[in-house]
């Protein structure tokens with residue numbers, strides 16, 4: 001059976017990492033059997049130093065996009081085979097926009113904002129003994145700050161990051177309209193990515209300013225709630 005290396009449920013979400021949630025939901029939607037191996041320590045063994053990665057009977061694949069390619073190829077688990085060529089091309093670009101842009105606003109709202117940091121610190125590092133918990137938390141936060149600065153999102157003011165995220169959410173809301181899924185009646189990989197990214201704001205128990213803004217987009221809230229009720233009733 002496939003092993004999915006993850007962080008484990010947190011903040012009322014299947015996983016604090018939207019990329020892990022993406023793979024978790026993709027496998028649930030396509031009926032691929034898997035087992036979640038949840039441990040923050042998985043990061044140390046991850047081939048690209050990021051989660052998720054999977055172990056499929058000894059075949060190790062890292063990065064959510066390559067994992068989905070693998071699931072399509074090896075397990076004939078394809079959520080996109082009903083899209084026409086133009087829809088598939090749009091879905092691919094839209095998905096990457098969430099992965100590479102909206103994602104970093106989520107990171108900013110959790111790891112950079114001082115009001116939310118104590119909750120993040122407690123969730124990820126409180127199981128370590130003192131003083132290692134404080135030290136490791138400080139190092140992890142500073143590594144994340146370095147990454148977000150390197151990406152460029154970290155160079156913006158809080159207000160600008162909030163504006164970037166809101167613009168993304170507003171566009172998603174317009175595209176979804178009142179349809180069940182973004183491309184119509186049936187889900188595709190883009191819906192999985194959208195669920196993963198948007199639910200990390202709409203369904204999260206974290207009370208960030210960005211989460212409050214996201215919850216104002218009613219169709220996005222019901223989209224994420226509907227999928228969560230179907231695939232994650234335990235949450």
Ligand SMILES: N[C@@H](CCC(=O)N[C@@H](CS)C(=O)NCC(=O)O)C(=O)O
Pocket residue numbers: 016017018019020043049050051052062063064065099
């Ligand atoms: N391109 C990767 C991104 C994965 C990613 O950024 N994972 C984050 C968690 S959301 C991570 O493991 N970060 C830890 C780190 O960079 O130290 C994918 O699509 O899987």
